[in-house]
Amino acid sequence: MTTRLLHVMLRTESDVFVARQRAREVAAAVGLEHQDQVRLATALSEVGRTLFTDRDGPPAIGAEVWFGVDGGTLRVEVVAVQPAKTVRLPTLGRLVDDLTVQDGPTTTVVRMSRRIPGSAGLTADDLDRIRDDLSALAPRTPLDEMAEQNEQLLAALEETRAHRDDLARLNAELEETNRGVMALYNQLSGELEETNRGVVALYAELDERSAQLRAASEAKTRFLANVSHELRAPVTAVIGLARLLDDADSDPLTEEQARQVALIRGSAADLLRLVNDLLDLAKAESGTIQPDWAEVDLRVLFSQLRGTVRAMATGAVELVVVDPSPPATIRSDEVLLAQVLRNLLHNGLKFTAAGSVRMSASRAGDDWLIQVTDTGVGIAEELHDRIFEEFYQVPGRSPTGATGTGLGLPYARRLVTLLGGMLTVTSAPGAGSTFTVRLPAGGDHGAS
Ligand code: ADP
Numbered sequence: 481m482t483t484r485l486l487h488v489m490l491r492t493e494s495d496v497f498v499a500r501q502r503a504r505e506v507a508a509a510v511g512l513e514h515q516d517q518v519r520l521a522t523a524l525s526e527v528g529r530t531l532f533t534d535r536d537g538p539p540a541i542g543a544e545v546w547f548g549v550d551g552g553t554l555r556v557e558v559v560a561v562q563p564a565k566t567v568r569l570p571t572l573g574r575l576v577d578d579l580t581v582q583d584g585p586t587t588t589v590v591r592m593s594r595r596i597p598g599s600a601g602l603t604a605d606d607l608d609r610i611r612d613d614l615s616a617l618a619p620r621t622p623l624d625e626m627a628e629q630n631e632q633l634l635a636a637l638e639e640t641r642a643h644r645d646d647l648a649r650l651n652a653e654l655e656e657t658n659r660g661v662m663a664l665y666n667q668l669s670g671e672l673e674e675t676n677r678g679v680v681a682l683y684a685e686l687d688e689r690s691a692q693l694r695a696a697s698e699a700k701t702r703f704l705a706n707v708s709h710e711l712r713a714p715v716t717a718v719i720g721l722a723r724l725l726d727d728a729d730s731d732p733l734t735e736e737q738a739r740q741v742a743l744i745r746g747s748a749a750d751l752l753r754l755v756n757d758l759l760d761l762a763k764a765e766s767g768t769i770q771p772d773w774a775e776v777d778l779r780v781l782f783s784q785l786r787g788t789v790r791a792m793a794t795g796a797v798e799l800v801v802v803d804p805s806p807p808a809t810i811r812s813d814e815v816l817l818a819q820v821l822r823n824l825l826h827n828g829l830k831f832t833a834a835g836s837v838r839m840s841a842s843r844a845g846d847d848w849l850i851q852v853t854d855t856g857v858g859i860a861e862e863l864h865d866r867i868f869e870e871f872y873q874v875p876g877r878s879p880t881g882a883t884g885t886g887l888g889l890p891y892a893r894r895l896v897t898l899l900g901g902m903l904t905v906t907s908a909p910g911a912g913s914t915f916t917v918r919l920p921a922g923g924d925h926g927a928s
Contacts, residue, residue: 481550482548482549482550482555483548483549483550483604483607484546484547484548484611485506485509485510485547485548485549485607485610485611485614486502486506486546486547486611486614486615487544487545487546487547488502488544488545488547489542489543489544489545490528490531490532490540490542490543490544490545490560491542492532493528493529493532493533493539495528496525496528496529496532497525497626499524499525499528499545500521500522500524500525500528500629501521501624501628502545502547502614503517503520503521503524503525503545503547503556504517504518504520504521505614505617506547506554506614507520507521507554507594509610509613509614510549510554510596510602510610511596511597511598511602512554512594512596512597513597516594518632518636519574519575519576519594520554520556520575520576520592520594522575523572523575523576523579523592524545524556524558524592526569526570526572527558527569527572527590527592528543528558530567530568530569530570531543531558531560531562531567531588531590536566536567536568537562537563537566538562538563539562540560540561540562540588541561541562542560542561543558543559543560543561544558544559545557545558546559549596549602549607550593552595552596553577553593553594553595553596554593554594554595554596555591555592555593556591556592556593557589557590557591558589558590558591558592559587559588559589560587560588560589560590561586561587562586562587562588563586566583567581567583567588567590569581569590572592576592576593576594577593577594577595578591578592578593579591579592579593697765698766701762701765701766702762702766704758704759704761704762705758705759705762705763705766707758708755708756708758708759708762709759711751711755712752712755712756712759715748715751715752715755716752718744718748719745719748719749719752722741722744722745722748723745725737725741726738726741726742726745750883753885754885754887757885757887757888757891758885758887760887760891761870761887761890761891761894764891764894764895764898765894769816769895769898771812771813771816771898771899771924772813772814772815773811773812773813773923774811774812774813774814775809775810775811776809776810776811776812776813776814776817777808777809778804778808778809778810778841778848778850779803779804779806779808781814781817781818781821782801782802782803782804782839782841783801783803784818785801785818785821785822785825785839786799786801788822789822789825789826789829792825792826792829793829793837794829794880796833796834796835797829797832797833797834797835797836797837798835798836798837799825799829799836799837799838800836800837800838800839801838801839801840802838802839802840802841804840804841804842808841809921810848810919810921810923811920811921811922811923812899812919812923813899816895816898816899817895817899817919819891819892819895820892820895820896820903820917821839821850821852821917823888823889823891823892824839824852824892824915824917825837825839825852826888827888827889827915828852828853828854828856828913828915829854829880830878830880830882830884831854831856831857831878831879831880831913832854832855832856832857832879832880832912833856833857833879833880834855835854835855835856835912836854836855837852837853837854837855837856838852838853838854839851839852839853840853843921844918846920846921846922847901847918847919847920847921848918848919848920848921849916849917849918850916850917850919851914851915851916851917852914852915853912853913853914853915854912854913854914855912856879856912856913857878857879857909857910858907858908858909858910858911858912858913859874859905859907859908859909859913860874860908860909861907861908864905864907867889867905868889868890868893868903869890870886870887870890871885871886871887872886873886889903896917896919898924899919899923899924900919900920900923900924901917901918901919901920901924902917902918903915903916903917903918904916904918
């Protein structure tokens with residue numbers, strides 16, 4: 481329900497000034513902000529001017545203006561008496577929250593409203609007090625109101641100018657920031673270009689170094705292959721000659737001579753083994769070994785190895801070769817695979833004084849895992865990589881007194897890689913060793 485606060489009569493156009501002034505007073509009394517007071521007063525003044533002009537028909541004969549508060553809203557109702565005419569109000573939508581025009585045959589009713597912020601605090605007593613205060617205020621002359629209106633206009637102009645200055649300042653700041661960002665961007669892209677150039681140069685150097693390394697490695701392999709090849713014939717000759725000297729049909733040797741000839745034969749045999757191992761490794765490294773891919777039955781291979789390696793096992797060490805359960809086929813090169821496994825079994829027997837050396841095979845997904853486990857001296861963790869280096873041998877003699885060249889494991893690893901797999905070790909001193917050959921059951925597709 482609307483509580484009426486003030487009533488104003490308009491008889492001529494000059495009364496519109498009074499209505500304007502009263503509208504501002506009412507708006508101020510109910511707590512509207514200065515800007516909103518001016519907006520409401522301007523809206524009412526425009527409505528009054530429109531009603532009292534004869535632009536779209538005869539002007540109003542008179543009008544009544546009611547100001548009231550309804551809930552949290554200030555309402556203004558203008559009832560104008562005038563001959564029938566359609567009132568076209570200028571666009572006032574932004575000045576008030578709500579505006580309606582109702583044209584009748586003899587009256588035109590215009591209703592406007594504006595929400596009062598924080599109006600919850602207005603009690604009935606407040607409204608009574610406001611009504612009394614408003615009725616006590618004497619209306620000012622149209623001239624006063626005009627002067628007031630001018631002041632408001634000037635204030636609005638000043639505000640607009642301040643806004644424009646603010647905008648200009650903001651624009652200047654934005655321009656400055658843009659310049660800064662562009663400078664940073666240019667600097668960054670310069671640095672990036674510089675870095676890229678460095679990376680490209682580094683890669684070129686890296687490529688060059690890799691090519692040099694490859695060339696050096698190939699030269700080393702060629703050298704090893706040539707030297708071993710050249711050495712093989714004289715060493716074989718030395719072994720043959722020593723055997724001749726030792727032969728029963730030859731002149732008998734003194735005991736000392738026989739001992740020295742035996743030494744020559746032993747050393748020459750060691751040399752021949754080294755030469756042969758070097759040749760094998762050089763061949764594997766030069767890439768001239770092409771696996772002969774075929775279906776290999778691991779059970780057959782295991783039983784052959786059992787037969788050939790058994791001779792090496794002494795009484796204190798048991799050689800156990802566990803037959804894999806059928807079907808146990810793998811696509812591989814039987815000769816190369818046999819060389820790898822024989823090598824691992826030999827090593828196991830060489831470095832185990834008592835206990836066992838055991839070989840078994842199991843499937844792990846698409847791979848076969850072939851493991852050679854011994855109960856021998858074991859290898860310290862920090863040497864697990866080094867034993868795969870050429871000529872490396874763990875210091876200290878093997879418990880069985882057997883000698884070696886330090887070329888067996890590097891060669892075995894080369895072959896397993898050629899067959900598309902991996903050779904790894906787990907071992908600890910005193911706890912034995914396990915060498916694992918992991919090979920794809922279907923062969924190395926990349927190489928086959
Ligand atoms: P070697 O001809 O000396 O056996 P390898 O390359 O086969 O050469 O092995 C390198 C070294 O790795 C061996 O000298 C030995 O010290 C160590 N090694 C290899 N297999 C075993 C094993 N089963 N147990 C303990 N040590 C081993």
